[in-house]
Amino acid sequence: MLPQTPKKTADTEKQKRALFQRKIDAGQKIEPNEWxxxxxREMLAYQLTQKIYTETIGxxxxxxxxxxxPTLQRKVILLAKIQxxxxxxxxxxxxxxxxxxPREKITADLHSGKNxxxxxxxxxxxxxxxxxxxxxxxxxxxxCIQVSLQRTSYGPYARSMIRICKEENFHQRQxxxxxxxxxxxxxEQRKMAQDSLNRWYWPALMIFGLPDDQASHLKDSMxxxxxxxxxxxxxxxxxxxxxxxxxxxxxxxxxxxIKWNEERQHYDSGDIDWNKLSxxxxxxxxxxxxxxxxxxxxxxxxxxxxxEAQHAYRQKQIQRKLNAAA
Amino acid sequence: MAPxxxxxxxxxHTLRYAVRLGDDALILGQRLSEWVSCAPFLEEDIALANVAxxxxxxxxxxxxxxxxxxxxxxxxxxxxxxxxERDFENYLINELPRGDFAxxxxxxxxxxxxxxxxxxxxxxxxxxxxxxIADKSHKETRYHLRRSRxxxxxxxxxxxxxxxxxxxxxxxxxxxxxxLFTQDSLEQLLVEKNIAVDTASLxxxxxxxxxxxxxxxxxxxxxxxxxxxGGRKGYHTEYLGRLLSExxxxxxxxxxxxx
Amino acid sequence: xxxxxxxxFEVFIRLKNGLNHQHVxxxxxxxxxxxxxxxxxxxxxxxxxxxxxxxxSENIVSSQKEDRDSFFSVSDKPYRHAxxxxxxxxxxxx
Numbered sequence: 001m002l003p004q005t006p007k008k009t010a011d012t013e014k015q016k017r018a019l020f021q022r023k024i025d026a027g028q029k030i031e032p033n034e035w036x037x038x039x040x041r042e043m044l045a046y047q048l049t050q051k052i053y054t055e056t057i058g059x060x061x062x063x064x065x066x067x068x069x070p071t072l073q074r075k076v077i078l079l080a081k082i083q084x085x086x087x088x089x090x091x092x093x094x095x096x097x098x099x100x101x102p103r104e105k106i107t108a109d110l111h112s113g114k115n116x117x118x119x120x121x122x123x124x125x126x127x128x129x130x131x132x133x134x135x136x137x138x139x140x141x142x143x144c145i146q147v148s149l150q151r152t153s154y155g156p157y158a159r160s161m162i163r164i165c166k167e168e169n170f171h172q173r174q175x176x177x178x179x180x181x182x183x184x185x186x187x188e189q190r191k192m193a194q195d196s197l198n199r200w201y202w203p204a205l206m207i208f209g210l211p212d213d214q215a216s217h218l219k220d221s222m223x224x225x226x227x228x229x230x231x232x233x234x235x236x237x238x239x240x241x242x243x244x245x246x247x248x249x250x251x252x253x254x255x256x257x258i259k260w261n262e263e264r265q266h267y268d269s270g271d272i273d274w275n276k277l278s279x280x281x282x283x284x285x286x287x288x289x290x291x292x293x294x295x296x297x298x299x300x301x302x303x304x305x306x307x308e309a310q311h312a313y314r315q316k317q318i319q320r321k322l323n324a325a326a
Numbered sequence: 327m328a329p330x331x332x333x334x335x336x337x338x339h340t341l342r343y344a345v346r347l348g349d350d351a352l353i354l355g356q357r358l359s360e361w362v363s364c365a366p367f368l369e370e371d372i373a374l375a376n377v378a379x380x381x382x383x384x385x386x387x388x389x390x391x392x393x394x395x396x397x398x399x400x401x402x403x404x405x406x407x408x409x410x411e412r413d414f415e416n417y418l419i420n421e422l423p424r425g426d427f428a429x430x431x432x433x434x435x436x437x438x439x440x441x442x443x444x445x446x447x448x449x450x451x452x453x454x455x456x457x458x459i460a461d462k463s464h465k466e467t468r469y470h471l472r473r474s475r476x477x478x479x480x481x482x483x484x485x486x487x488x489x490x491x492x493x494x495x496x497x498x499x500x501x502x503x504x505x506l507f508t509q510d511s512l513e514q515l516l517v518e519k520n521i522a523v524d525t526a527s528l529x530x531x532x533x534x535x536x537x538x539x540x541x542x543x544x545x546x547x548x549x550x551x552x553x554x555x556g557g558r559k560g561y562h563t564e565y566l567g568r569l570l571s572e573x574x575x576x577x578x579x580x581x582x583x584x585x
Numbered sequence: 586x587x588x589x590x591x592x593x594f595e596v597f598i599r600l601k602n603g604l605n606h607q608h609v610x611x612x613x614x615x616x617x618x619x620x621x622x623x624x625x626x627x628x629x630x631x632x633x634x635x636x637x638x639x640x641x642s643e644n645i646v647s648s649q650k651e652d653r654d655s656f657f658s659v660s661d662k663p664y665r666h667a668x669x670x671x672x673x674x675x676x677x678x679x
Contacts, residue, residue: 029603170666177670243677245679
């Protein structure tokens with residue numbers, strides 16, 4: 001480091017904030033090691049850890065169907081998709097490291113229960129149709145959000161989202177293709193498709209978070225461009241795009257009273273139970289049994305001897321080098 | 327025998343040989359895929375999934391080739407999902423449960439070294455399709471072997487616990503390795519025709535390689551005498567039936583459906 | 586290395602916020618601090634708000650040519666690309 005003479009007139013917090021906001025407003029990216037307001041850092045940390053949990057814990061639910069896929073082609077697709085999720089967890093861990101949030105802490109805070117994770121991840125994947133519906137609807141909803149986050153203000157985060165979107169572009173399609181096959185298939189298969197659609201449509205809407213008027217951090221999050229569109233805006237986009245997709249499948253829309261609103265040029269949802277949705281989104285850690293968390297803890301504990309061996313081996317190698325040099 | 331009949335016989339034999347190789351790859355790939363979201367850390371989770379993908383991809387290539395030789399318009403999925411325990415002719419080592427990480431690494435080391443030499447030889451098969459599959463697979467196996475070697479050394483020469491786990495894994499699996507070097511009349515015939523690999527000829531090199539890695543890893547070769555055979559005849563451990571019943575359940579539950 | 590009093594460093598520059606760092610070249614320097622100073626002198630001619638990384642070259646591990654085939658085999662996994670999944674014409678926006 002070059003010796004830097006401390007500025008006599010150190011910027012006040014207020015000035016720094018003003019400058020920071022000007023950068024954001026001008027569409028500039030914030031890069032690691034740059035000054036940022038504490039609440040920006042906190043919101044970023046929260047978003048990143050949540051996304052990391054979604055990707056890494058999100059590997060679990062689908063992995064229980066890898067062994068049972070109906071064809072070999074489906075097996076490699078599903079494996080590749082789950083593997084991507086792990087990879088994207090890794091990208092996001094990399095982003096978190098740039099914000100000084102080490103992986104160990106993210107894992108420890110999950111295991112201790114300090115950090116919540118979306119309880120959607122604990123829903124059971126009951127049938128093969130669920131694998132289709134998850135790819136189509138849950139990944140589809142996540143992609144809506146991720147596409148917008150390619151323009152988020154934190155540089156490493158935005159760059160990771162660009163890579164993630166590029167790689168995930170097949171996730172939704174493979175899910176929809178499963179649904180097409182089921183919808184065109186036997187009566188039993190169509191039933192399976194309808195059942196999965198009925199169960200996963202509503203959770204998909206929850207991915208977008210609380211309704212705008214109840215989302216306490218939304219304003220700040222948008223001010224700082226950690227979120228580019230409001231929860232309801234993105235949710236509406238998803239609702240609109242999903243209607244023709246359901247129609248094409250020839251399945252019944254789970255929202256029996258969904259209606260096109262000519263004036264708004266959007267669909268009006270009929271049956272969303274906002275109270276239920278809010279309570280589920282808010283409930284996080286307490287909603288029900290947490291099989292994925294238990295599994296994560298168990299696997300982490302089971303792997304400890306491997307990680308210890310790695311460490312011990314490295315220490316031995318260092319010692320051997322020293323001994324050889326001596 | 328008229329030349330035409332001989333040709334047809336050869337094609338039937340090659341088909342069966344390709345299916346066997348597909349069975350080896352599929353069953354091991356299925357076992358490896360059980361590691362998804364169960365590995366000791368994230369990078370390893372992704373890496374193991376990659377190896378599993380390679381094996382399942384490999385199975386598909388063998389089955390697709392077998393399907394092309396089949397007079398009954400079979401598909402890759404017919405081979406994977408519509409055959410029972412007796413029809414699978416994979417080596418038993420591939421069907422053993424995934425066990426802990428040590429079990430998996432030891433099996434992978436054994437199989438990777440074996441495949442490294444096996445595929446090297448199969449690349450020169452007179453059967454062009456098998457040679458092409460071998461060529462592609464060999465590239466993957468080179469990478470798999472890097473991994474299993476590194477891990478064997480790390481775990482063998484890591485902590486007391488990791489060493490013990492590795493040694494136990496070796497002792498428990500060793501009897502399954504002998505089968506890899508014995509061949510039935512079908513394969514012997516194909517060896518004569520320069521189509522199949524003569525596995526007996528790989529044994530010395532395989533043994534040298536694995537001994538070297540074990541030595542570096544401070545692990546010892548077991549002196550146990552037991553050896554178990556049967557995979558190539560369709561006689562399996564009870565683990566295979568369970569694996570198949572899980573793998574095939576959906577496909578068999580809805581006969582004739584498209585997915 | 587010809588001169589043992591210096592070490593080789595690789596220089597990565599991000600021209601402006603939002604972009605990735607890019608490798609721009611290498612230089613000789615005594616230590617990290619000097620490498621950073623030289624990187625500024627030799628490689629950063631832009632007025633933009635940039636960022637420089639210097640990494641000692643020996644700390645970079647490179648894949649080998651002979652590994653290429655076993656490291657890069659994505660092309661044989663067409664199912665990893667959206668184009669592998671043909672969608673009906675009726676479905677836009679996916």
